[in-house]
Amino acid sequence: xxxxxxxxxxxxxAQHALAKRxxxxxxxxxxxxxxxxxxxxxxxxxxxxxxxxxxxxxEVHRAKQAVFADLSDSERxxxxxxxxxxxxxxxxxx
Numbered sequence: 001x002x003x004x005x006x007x008x009x010x011x012x013x014a015q016h017a018l019a020k021r022x023x024x025x026x027x028x029x030x031x032x033x034x035x036x037x038x039x040x041x042x043x044x045x046x047x048x049x050x051x052x053x054x055x056x057x058x059e060v061h062r063a064k065q066a067v068f069a070d071l072s073d074s075e076r077x078x079x080x081x082x083x084x085x086x087x088x089x090x091x092x093x094x
Contacts, residue, residue, distance in 0.1 A: 010018065046054075068076065 068079075071079065
């Protein structure tokens with residue numbers, strides 16, 4: 001799991017347990033240490049406000065995908081064709 005997503009989906013106890021399980025019996029390589037440092041920097045960059053914004057955006061994305069999940073394959077392909085046609089003709093109508 002990507003480090004910056006751990007804070008969104010796992011609480012501190014679960015993150016610690018996952019890290020402990022991942023490092024059990026393995027020597028730490030330079031690559032692993034670089035990954036850990038990058039993840040730590042990412043946690044600093046993703047503020048709680050930003051994490052909340054990402055979480056809400058993911059909720060909206062899932063809700064929109066649920067609407068499309070109910071479409072049949074033929075309806076979905078017609079919708080895609082219509083969207084592409086509109087996108088390619090954008091600005092030519094006026």
